[in-house]
Amino acid sequence: MMKAYPLLIEGLQVIIVLLGAPLMVGWVRMLKCWLQGRQSAGPFQPYRDISKLLIKDIVLAENASWIFRFAPYAVFGATLMAGSIIPIISVDLPLTATADIIALVALFAIARFFTALAGMDIGTAFGGMGSSREMMVASLAEPAMLMSVFTVSLVSHSTSLSHMAHTVMEGTLMLRPSLAFALMAFVLIAIAETGRIPVDNPATHLELTMIHEAMVLEYSGRHLALIEWAGMMKLFLFSSLGIALFFPWGIAVADEAMMLPVALIALVAKLALVGLLIVLIETRLAKMRIFRVTEFLGSAFLLATLGMLSYFMLE
Amino acid sequence: MTLLPLGPVFLSILLFLFTAAITPLFAGRPHALVRVSFLLSAAASLMALAGGFFAVSNGAVDTMTLPIGLPDLPFYLRVDVLSGFFVTVVSLLGLFVSIYSIGYVKGFIGQRPVSTLVVFYCLFMAGMLMVLISDDAYSFMVSWELMAASSYFLVVFEDEHASNRRAAFIYLLIAHIGAVLILLSFGVIAGFASGFESFNGYTFSAMRSSTITPAWASVAFLLAFFGFAAKAGMMPLHVWLPEAHPVAPSNVSALMSGVMLKTAIYGIMRVTFDILHISSWWWGGLVLVLGLVSAVMGILSALMQVDLKRLLAYSSVENIGIILVCLGLAMIFASFNMSVLAALALVAGLYHVLNHAMFKGLLFMGAGAVLHSTHERNMENMGGLIHRMKWTAPMFLVGCLSIAALPPFNGFISEWLIFQTFLLSPVLPSPVLNLLIPLGAALLALTAALAARCFVKAYGVVFLGHWRGAHQHGVHEAGLSMRAGMLLAAVSCLLLGVLPSFVIRWLDVIPQTLVGGTISLSAHEFGWLWLTPVSAGRASYSAPIVFLGILLVVAVVYMIFHARKTSIRRAPVWDCGFGKLTNRMQYNSTSFAMPLRRIFGFLFGIKEVARAAGDPALSPMFMDRYIYHLKMRDRIWYGLYKPVSDASFWFARRVGRLQHGRIQIYLLYSFLTLIVLLVFA
Structure with missing residues (x-):
C-alpha cells in the first residue's frame, strides 16, 4: 500500500494534466468573452473541439513525410512526460527524480523541435515562416527560462523540482531580490512560450504575424487534436510550474491522503487566478510586432540574469 | 593478466603506416585499393580502440622508448588515462568513418586519384594517434606536424578550385603559427626542467617534475593555450576552420571536426593539468571567457551559413567553445582546490569531447552522403531529401537532435552536466568570477537554444519541403557501407545518451589523476539508472527512464489514436486560391535566419540589397522579379x-x-x- 500510493498520485496527476488543461483553456476563453462583452461557449468547449477533431478524417499534404505524421505524437508525448514531472498536486512524485528542471526545459524543447520540423515539412511559405519565428522566440525564451529557474535552484541548492518546491515552501516569506527578478522573467517567458498575447495570438489564423498557428496550419484530424491538446497542456504546465516554483504553498507534501483535497482545491484556485491574470493581460495589451518580441524576451533574459547575478552578489 | 594498452595502440599506428605503404601495390586497381585500405584502417582503429579503452578502464600507465630520431634523443611513448581516453575517441570515430569511407571514396574513382586520399588518410590517423601517445616534446612536435601536413593534403585533395587551395594554405599557415607557439611553450618548460644545457628536459616526465616559477608558468600556459587553441578553432583563431573543413572530402571533414580538433583539447589538458599544474585562477577565467565567445559566435555564424558543411564547421567552433568552458571551469575550481567540482567540470568536458566526436562525425558523414548524391553543398538548392534518402534522413535527424542537446540523445547529457557545474559553483573568492559564472551560464543557455534553431534550419531546409534546385536527377540513397558508418555513429549517440552512468564510471579515473577529485562515489550509489553528480537531493537525472517514458507515452498515444479507422487522404497543399505555388516560395536557409540577422546582425558585417526588377508602369504592385543580394563578412577576418x-x-x-x-x-x-x-x- 505504501508503495502503491505515490504511483497512484502520479497517475492521478497525469489524468489531471490531461483533463484539466482543456478546462483551463476553456476558463480563460470564457473569462475573455465576458470581459470583452461577448457570449461564451462555456468552459467545456475545448473538450468538444478536441473530440470533434479526433473523429474527423485526416487530410495530408501530398509530400508530407513521416516527420509530419510523427511530430504530433512526439509533441504530445514530450508534453505529457513534462506533465508527470512537475509537482502539481504532490511534491513527492516518483517521477520527479527522473528528470530535473533542465530536463523539463529540454522536454519542451523536443516538442518545439518537432513542431518546427513539421512546419517545414510541407514546404509552404507559412510553415517555414512559423518555424523560423517560433525558433526565434524559443532561442531567446529558452535561455531566459533556464536562467530564471536556475535562480530558484541556486536559492534552493537543487535542480530537482520537488526539492525546489520544498525549499521555497519551507522558507520564510522573505522577499529575496533574486527570486523577484526570476518571477518577473518567468512570467514574461511563460507568455512567450505558451504563445499568448502580446507575443503570439492563439486565436488567429489570418494574420501574417502568427507564429505557432502558422506551423500547424497543414494539420487536420487527430494530428491537429493532439497538437492542440498538447498546446493546452503546455499552458497548464507553465502555470503549474510557476506555481510550484514561486507559490508552492498548498501542494501536498507527505504521504498523507488528507492533504490531497486541500492540494486540489489550492491548485484549482491558483490556476483560476492565473487564468484571470492571463485574460487581464490579453485584454489590456495588443499583440506586438514580431520584432518587438525580441525586446520583450531580451528584457526577460536580462531580468533572469540579473536575478542570478543578485544571488551571487547579494545573497 | 592486465592488458598493456600501449601495445595495441602502437600496433594500430604501424598498421596505418603499413596501409599507407602498400598503396602503390594497388596501382590501377582503385576499387580493390579502397576496399582493402579502408578495411585495414577500420581494423587498425578497432585495435587502437581496444588499447585506449583498456588504458582508461585499467587506469594503467604504459611507457615505451623508441630509439629512432636523432642520436640520444629517442622517442618516448606513453599511454595513461588521459591519452587513453582521447585514443578511444579518435579510434571510435576512426572506425565509423573508415567503414563509411569504403562507400564514400568509391565515388571519387575515375574522377581523381584516390590513392593520395588513402595514403594521407592513413597518415592522418597515424599522426593523430601518435600525438596522443608521445611523451616528449620532440616526438610530439613530429607527430603534430605529421597530422597537420597530412590533413593539409587532404584539404587540398580537390585542388582544381582556387578557393580550395587558398583554404588549405590558410589552414597550413595557422596550424604552423600554432605549432610555433606550442614549441616555444615546450621550450620554456624544458628550460626549467633541465637548465638549458642538458638534453633530457624535453621529455614530458622531466617537465612534469620541474619547478617552474609562476610567472614563467603563466607564459608557458599562454603560449601553449593559444598554440593549441589555434588548432582547436577557438575564436578568434578559427578563421581557417570554416574554410578548410568544408572543402575537404566529407569523411576527412568528419575526422577533422570530430577528432582532430580534440587533439588540441588534449594538448591543452596535457599541458595545463598534467605538466604545469594550475597555479592561478585567471588561467581558467581566460579559457572560460574565450570558450564562451567561441560558443556564442560560433553558433551565430553557423546560423548565417547557406553551405551545409560550412554550417557544420562553424558549429564545431561552438562545440569547442563549450568544451573550453568546461575546461575553464575545471581550471578555476582546481586553482581553488575544489577537487569534486573540478572533477565534475572535467567529466562534463570529456563527455562533450566524446559526444561531439560522435554527432559531428555523424553529421559530416550525413552531409557527405547528401553531397555525394546531390553534388550540392548550397542548402538554398536542396530540399525534400527525406523522400529520396530514406536512411540518411533519420540518421541525420539523430545527429541534429543530439547536437541540439535534446534528450534522450547524448548532447543533452553533457549539457546537463555543464549546467550542474555552473549551478553548483559556490561563491568564489573573486568578484570577477562571481560575475562571470552567471553570465557564463546565461550565454551557454543561449548557445544551446541557438544550436537547436540552427539544426532545425539545417534539417528543415535540406531534408524537408520540396527540392529547391534546378534538377534533381541522380539524387539517390547512400551506399551500404556509408549507411553502416552513419548507423553506428547514430547508435552510439543514442547509447551515450541513454546509458551515461556507465560512461561516467569508465572515465571517472581521469579527473582523479588530473585534479585529484572524483564524482563516482556520489554518482553511483543509486545504481546505473541514475545520474546524480553530487547527491540525489541536489540533482538527479535518469536517462533510461526518461527515454522509456517518452517512448512509452508516444507508443500508447499512437496506439490509442491510431487504432480507430480514420481514412487518411492525400491532397495537394492549399495554395490560397492562387494555384501558383512554386518550390522557390518555400522558406529557405537565408529567410529562416532572417530574424536572427535582425537581432544579432550588428555582430557581423551584413550588406543586404533587395530591389524589384520589371516595368513599374505595367504593374506597380506585382513586379516580375525581385533581386536580393546578401553579403556577410566575417568581421574577425x-x-x-x-x-x-x-x-x-x-x-x-x-x-x-x-x-x-x-x-x-x-x-x-x-x-x-x-x-x-x-x-x-
Whole structure:
C-alpha cells in the first residue's frame, strides 16, 4: 500500500494534466468573452473541439513525410512526460527524480523541435515562416527560462523540482531580490512560450504575424487534436510550474491522503487566478510586432540574469 | 593478466603506416585499393580502440622508448588515462568513418586519384594517434606536424578550385603559427626542467617534475593555450576552420571536426593539468571567457551559413567553445582546490569531447552522403531529401537532435552536466568570477537554444519541403557501407545518451589523476539508472527512464489514436486560391535566419540589397522579379587577419627589393654579413 500510493498520485496527476488543461483553456476563453462583452461557449468547449477533431478524417499534404505524421505524437508525448514531472498536486512524485528542471526545459524543447520540423515539412511559405519565428522566440525564451529557474535552484541548492518546491515552501516569506527578478522573467517567458498575447495570438489564423498557428496550419484530424491538446497542456504546465516554483504553498507534501483535497482545491484556485491574470493581460495589451518580441524576451533574459547575478552578489 | 594498452595502440599506428605503404601495390586497381585500405584502417582503429579503452578502464600507465630520431634523443611513448581516453575517441570515430569511407571514396574513382586520399588518410590517423601517445616534446612536435601536413593534403585533395587551395594554405599557415607557439611553450618548460644545457628536459616526465616559477608558468600556459587553441578553432583563431573543413572530402571533414580538433583539447589538458599544474585562477577565467565567445559566435555564424558543411564547421567552433568552458571551469575550481567540482567540470568536458566526436562525425558523414548524391553543398538548392534518402534522413535527424542537446540523445547529457557545474559553483573568492559564472551560464543557455534553431534550419531546409534546385536527377540513397558508418555513429549517440552512468564510471579515473577529485562515489550509489553528480537531493537525472517514458507515452498515444479507422487522404497543399505555388516560395536557409540577422546582425558585417526588377508602369504592385543580394563578412577576418596579412605583404615587398636576381649581389650580401659578424664577434 505504501508503495502503491505515490504511483497512484502520479497517475492521478497525469489524468489531471490531461483533463484539466482543456478546462483551463476553456476558463480563460470564457473569462475573455465576458470581459470583452461577448457570449461564451462555456468552459467545456475545448473538450468538444478536441473530440470533434479526433473523429474527423485526416487530410495530408501530398509530400508530407513521416516527420509530419510523427511530430504530433512526439509533441504530445514530450508534453505529457513534462506533465508527470512537475509537482502539481504532490511534491513527492516518483517521477520527479527522473528528470530535473533542465530536463523539463529540454522536454519542451523536443516538442518545439518537432513542431518546427513539421512546419517545414510541407514546404509552404507559412510553415517555414512559423518555424523560423517560433525558433526565434524559443532561442531567446529558452535561455531566459533556464536562467530564471536556475535562480530558484541556486536559492534552493537543487535542480530537482520537488526539492525546489520544498525549499521555497519551507522558507520564510522573505522577499529575496533574486527570486523577484526570476518571477518577473518567468512570467514574461511563460507568455512567450505558451504563445499568448502580446507575443503570439492563439486565436488567429489570418494574420501574417502568427507564429505557432502558422506551423500547424497543414494539420487536420487527430494530428491537429493532439497538437492542440498538447498546446493546452503546455499552458497548464507553465502555470503549474510557476506555481510550484514561486507559490508552492498548498501542494501536498507527505504521504498523507488528507492533504490531497486541500492540494486540489489550492491548485484549482491558483490556476483560476492565473487564468484571470492571463485574460487581464490579453485584454489590456495588443499583440506586438514580431520584432518587438525580441525586446520583450531580451528584457526577460536580462531580468533572469540579473536575478542570478543578485544571488551571487547579494545573497 | 592486465592488458598493456600501449601495445595495441602502437600496433594500430604501424598498421596505418603499413596501409599507407602498400598503396602503390594497388596501382590501377582503385576499387580493390579502397576496399582493402579502408578495411585495414577500420581494423587498425578497432585495435587502437581496444588499447585506449583498456588504458582508461585499467587506469594503467604504459611507457615505451623508441630509439629512432636523432642520436640520444629517442622517442618516448606513453599511454595513461588521459591519452587513453582521447585514443578511444579518435579510434571510435576512426572506425565509423573508415567503414563509411569504403562507400564514400568509391565515388571519387575515375574522377581523381584516390590513392593520395588513402595514403594521407592513413597518415592522418597515424599522426593523430601518435600525438596522443608521445611523451616528449620532440616526438610530439613530429607527430603534430605529421597530422597537420597530412590533413593539409587532404584539404587540398580537390585542388582544381582556387578557393580550395587558398583554404588549405590558410589552414597550413595557422596550424604552423600554432605549432610555433606550442614549441616555444615546450621550450620554456624544458628550460626549467633541465637548465638549458642538458638534453633530457624535453621529455614530458622531466617537465612534469620541474619547478617552474609562476610567472614563467603563466607564459608557458599562454603560449601553449593559444598554440593549441589555434588548432582547436577557438575564436578568434578559427578563421581557417570554416574554410578548410568544408572543402575537404566529407569523411576527412568528419575526422577533422570530430577528432582532430580534440587533439588540441588534449594538448591543452596535457599541458595545463598534467605538466604545469594550475597555479592561478585567471588561467581558467581566460579559457572560460574565450570558450564562451567561441560558443556564442560560433553558433551565430553557423546560423548565417547557406553551405551545409560550412554550417557544420562553424558549429564545431561552438562545440569547442563549450568544451573550453568546461575546461575553464575545471581550471578555476582546481586553482581553488575544489577537487569534486573540478572533477565534475572535467567529466562534463570529456563527455562533450566524446559526444561531439560522435554527432559531428555523424553529421559530416550525413552531409557527405547528401553531397555525394546531390553534388550540392548550397542548402538554398536542396530540399525534400527525406523522400529520396530514406536512411540518411533519420540518421541525420539523430545527429541534429543530439547536437541540439535534446534528450534522450547524448548532447543533452553533457549539457546537463555543464549546467550542474555552473549551478553548483559556490561563491568564489573573486568578484570577477562571481560575475562571470552567471553570465557564463546565461550565454551557454543561449548557445544551446541557438544550436537547436540552427539544426532545425539545417534539417528543415535540406531534408524537408520540396527540392529547391534546378534538377534533381541522380539524387539517390547512400551506399551500404556509408549507411553502416552513419548507423553506428547514430547508435552510439543514442547509447551515450541513454546509458551515461556507465560512461561516467569508465572515465571517472581521469579527473582523479588530473585534479585529484572524483564524482563516482556520489554518482553511483543509486545504481546505473541514475545520474546524480553530487547527491540525489541536489540533482538527479535518469536517462533510461526518461527515454522509456517518452517512448512509452508516444507508443500508447499512437496506439490509442491510431487504432480507430480514420481514412487518411492525400491532397495537394492549399495554395490560397492562387494555384501558383512554386518550390522557390518555400522558406529557405537565408529567410529562416532572417530574424536572427535582425537581432544579432550588428555582430557581423551584413550588406543586404533587395530591389524589384520589371516595368513599374505595367504593374506597380506585382513586379516580375525581385533581386536580393546578401553579403556577410566575417568581421574577425577583416579586422584581425586582413591587416596582418596586408602588413606582411607590404613588408615582404620592401624586403623583396634586396632581391635582384644577380649572383654577384647575393655574394656581396654574404661577404658583408661575414664582415659584420667578424667585426662584432
